[in-house]
Amino acid sequence: MKLSSNIRSLQWFLPVLLAILGLLIVIVYGLFEFLEGQHRLEQKTLTDIRSQMTRLQATLGDSLNRGDKYAAQREVAYQGVNPAINRLMLLDPQGMIILSMNYSDLGQQAKNISSNFEMPDQRIRLGFLLQKKNHLIQAYFPTQINTQSNSIRNHQNSWLYMAFNGTYQYEELLQDIKFKVLILAFGVILITLLTWWILKTMVVRPLIELGKATQKIGHEKQRVDFPDSWFNEISILAKSMGQMTDNLYKANDQLIQHTKKQEGLIQLLEDKNAELERFAYTVSHDLKSPLVTVKGFVGLLRQDIKDNNAVRVSGDLEQIAAAADKMAILLDDLLELSRIGRVVNKPEKILLSDLFAEVVITIQGQIKQADAIIKIQPDMPAIYADKHRMLEVAQNLLDNAIKFSQANIIPEVEVTATIDQNKVVCCVADNGIGIKVEYHNRVFGLFNRLDPSFEGTGIGLALVKRIIEVHNGSIRIESNGHGQGTRFYFTLAKTSERSL
Amino acid sequence: MIQSISGKPLDILLVEDNHAHAELVKRSFEQNRVSNRIIHVEDGQLALDYLLGQGEYADSDVSLPHIVLLDLRLPKVDGLEVLQKIKTTEMLQKIPVVILTTSSAEKDVAKAYEYHANSYIVKPMDYACFVSLMDDMGFYWMAWNQNPWECPGNILSSQAIV
Numbered sequence: 001m002k003l004s005s006n007i008r009s010l011q012w013f014l015p016v017l018l019a020i021l022g023l024l025i026v027i028v029y030g031l032f033e034f035l036e037g038q039h040r041l042e043q044k045t046l047t048d049i050r051s052q053m054t055r056l057q058a059t060l061g062d063s064l065n066r067g068d069k070y071a072a073q074r075e076v077a078y079q080g081v082n083p084a085i086n087r088l089m090l091l092d093p094q095g096m097i098i099l100s101m102n103y104s105d106l107g108q109q110a111k112n113i114s115s116n117f118e119m120p121d122q123r124i125r126l127g128f129l130l131q132k133k134n135h136l137i138q139a140y141f142p143t144q145i146n147t148q149s150n151s152i153r154n155h156q157n158s159w160l161y162m163a164f165n166g167t168y169q170y171e172e173l174l175q176d177i178k179f180k181v182l183i184l185a186f187g188v189i190l191i192t193l194l195t196w197w198i199l200k201t202m203v204v205r206p207l208i209e210l211g212k213a214t215q216k217i218g219h220e221k222q223r224v225d226f227p228d229s230w231f232n233e234i235s236i237l238a239k240s241m242g243q244m245t246d247n248l249y250k251a252n253d254q255l256i257q258h259t260k261k262q263e264g265l266i267q268l269l270e271d272k273n274a275e276l277e278r279f280a281y282t283v284s285h286d287l288k289s290p291l292v293t294v295k296g297f298v299g300l301l302r303q304d305i306k307d308n309n310a311v312r313v314s315g316d317l318e319q320i321a322a323a324a325d326k327m328a329i330l331l332d333d334l335l336e337l338s339r340i341g342r343v344v345n346k347p348e349k350i351l352l353s354d355l356f357a358e359v360v361i362t363i364q365g366q367i368k369q370a371d372a373i374i375k376i377q378p379d380m381p382a383i384y385a386d387k388h389r390m391l392e393v394a395q396n397l398l399d400n401a402i403k404f405s406q407a408n409i410i411p412e413v414e415v416t417a418t419i420d421q422n423k424v425v426c427c428v429a430d431n432g433i434g435i436k437v438e439y440h441n442r443v444f445g446l447f448n449r450l451d452p453s454f455e456g457t458g459i460g461l462a463l464v465k466r467i468i469e470v471h472n473g474s475i476r477i478e479s480n481g482h483g484q485g486t487r488f489y490f491t492l493a494k495t496s497e498r499s500l
Numbered sequence: 501m502i503q504s505i506s507g508k509p510l511d512i513l514l515v516e517d518n519h520a521h522a523e524l525v526k527r528s529f530e531q532n533r534v535s536n537r538i539i540h541v542e543d544g545q546l547a548l549d550y551l552l553g554q555g556e557y558a559d560s561d562v563s564l565p566h567i568v569l570l571d572l573r574l575p576k577v578d579g580l581e582v583l584q585k586i587k588t589t590e591m592l593q594k595i596p597v598v599i600l601t602t603s604s605a606e607k608d609v610a611k612a613y614e615y616h617a618n619s620y621i622v623k624p625m626d627y628a629c630f631v632s633l634m635d636d637m638g639f640y641w642m643a644w645n646q647n648p649w650e651c652p653g654n655i656l657s658s659q660a661i662v
Contacts, residue, residue, distance in 0.1 A: 281605055285573060288602040292623050292630075293520035299627020300527055319520045439576065 011204040015196035022188030030181040037173045053141040053160055056088070089161035091140075139163075202230045210238055217245050282446045286330055293323035330447070333459040337446070340466045345386045352380035352426055355387075356415050359394040363402075372402045372411035380417040381424050383492045389467045396460040397488055401430035406483060425491045434484040440477050468492070510642060513565035514540045515547040515582065516600075517574050521623070525569065525600070528631045534638035539565065544577025548585055551592055564595060567641045570617075572601040572608055580611055587616040594648050596641055 572579035
């Protein structure tokens with residue numbers, strides 16, 4: 001990560017800012033402490049010196065007053081005044097040394113300095129002067145000495161000079177400040193690190209994870225876990241985001257379901273529309289066809305009557321009659337088809353075994369004529385449907401099974417039923433002529449007849465399909481082709497009030 | 501009867517599932533100039549079998565028809581499928597196919613031409629119309645129209661109308 005992006009991160013920005021501010025405060029404090037300490041040091045030094053001088057004055061004064069310079073010197077030597085004092089001198093008002101005492105090498109240095117020293121003005125009220133040169137503090141103290149002594153008669157306004165090393169105290173001060181500043185700086189660094197750690201673990205990490213989790217929402221379907229945090233605000237944010245995500249998923253699922261449902265409905269509508277279109281087309285075509293026949297043969301009839309062709313006249317009349325009959329049947333069929341779904345009888349519980357048994361009795365004549373064998377599974381499950389319509393379904397299926405039989409083979413029809421996931425699947429299987437796979441989708445079409453050599457308008461299976469669909473079921477055909485027999489499977493809901 | 505130069509009779513293949521309509525077409529031709537042999541098949545599969553010399557017509561030596569009159573709604577194989585098959589089979593694609601149907605649905609007309617039908621005729625209700633239409637259509641396709649497999653030149657002069 002780049003520094004520029006790092007510094008904009010909360011876990012870096014705040015601690016760095018804190019560190020800078022803290023260190024600034026430490027520096028300011030250090031400076032203040034230094035100046036203040038220096039002042040304090042000066043005051044203390046001043047007091048020290050003053051008391052020392054006063055004491056010295058008293059001691060020296062005694063010897064000097066007696067005029068015993070050496071005694072004074074000796075006294076000063078044994079004074080052991082202050083270990084910091086390097087040199088002690090008694091100067092006359094003109095700056096001439098009356099008495100000098102060296103305590104260390106630094107004392108020599110002090111002497112050199114003092115020789116360049118400009119004597120302080122007598123008028124200085126302070127009566128005390130401090131000069132600092134190379135950590136050497138020099139103090140001048142106006143001294144009153146008894147003028148009775150001859151040798152130092154004129155020395156009444158002399159100066160007591162004292163030089164001592166300020167380095168020790170000064171360094172002590174610096175050491176003290178350094179120590180304090182270091183402690184403070186250490187504290188600042190500690191606080192900074194602590195802040196960094198708290199921000200990192202309790203704020204930034206949860207926030208980053210929150211971001212990651214949010215990113216996931218769009219891609220993953222499952223529940224995203226939002227991180228918890230010690231801080232209330234982040235914790236609340238995470239919780240509400242989790243809630244929001246759940247709601248979002250829920251809403252999305254509902255939307256998807258809704259859309260699916262709608263798509264299904266649209267598909268259904270389109271299917272119905274297409275069916276309607278096909279229906280209109282079929283009807284117009286199939287009704288027009290016998291009309292063409294009728295009008296055509298009426299024309300031919302006129303011709304044949306004119307020609308006196310009696311044979312043809314009767315043939316023409318037959319064609320006209322047949323076309324008219326066909327039209328009547330077509331119209332009846334259409335009416336029947338339109339009734340399904342429009343006229344619904346109350347659904348009732350029907351045992352499939354009973355249903356087919358009833359149909360077998362109805363079409364007894366046909367069965368005998370074809371010499372067909374009908375096997376009906378005795379314990380077939382029950383369905384809940386319009387009985388009248390289901391009889392039509394059963395009859396049409398059995399009719400077809402017998403009608404489309406192969407020559408020289410005894411027709412065998414077997415009706416069975418199974419339960420598959422709350423649905424009843426009923427199968428009507430025959431050993432008839434079968435239907436090629438490519439015609440399978442055409443058998444249920446209105447007025448579609450695969451073989452014109454068989455009787456019928458081609459409405460039977462269209463009717464069956466319509467009835468099954470009105471009952472929310474489905475029907476399909478299975479046949480491996482010519483001579484392989486045919487199996488019709490229709491699926492309806494198991495006995496239930498809700499199925500209709 | 502219209503014949504080819506080689507003297508071979510020119511057949512008409514009528515694909516029509518409605519017997520009455522087939523009869524009507526045949527009778528209309530009888531009364532008119534076109535008296536060629538009409539081969540009538542009842543469904544799409546038979547039509548293809550006849551044209552391709554397969555199935556029921558596998559062993560019989562049939563010659564290709566001069567034109568095909570094709571109904572659209574047919575059992576087994578639909579008229580449009582028959583048309584598509586004819587027009588995509590190299591051996592058959594040059595045979596003129598006249599759609600003769602009761603349907604005047606736009607969809608059917610469009611589809612028929614899409615599959616390269618040569619003509620689309622809606623069966624007229626009126627008998628007189630029907631007869632005159634059959635005559636005109638038959639004569640046009642059998643006599644006036646020149647088929648690609650025949651010798652160039654004035655067909656009428658080289659063909660005899662019997």
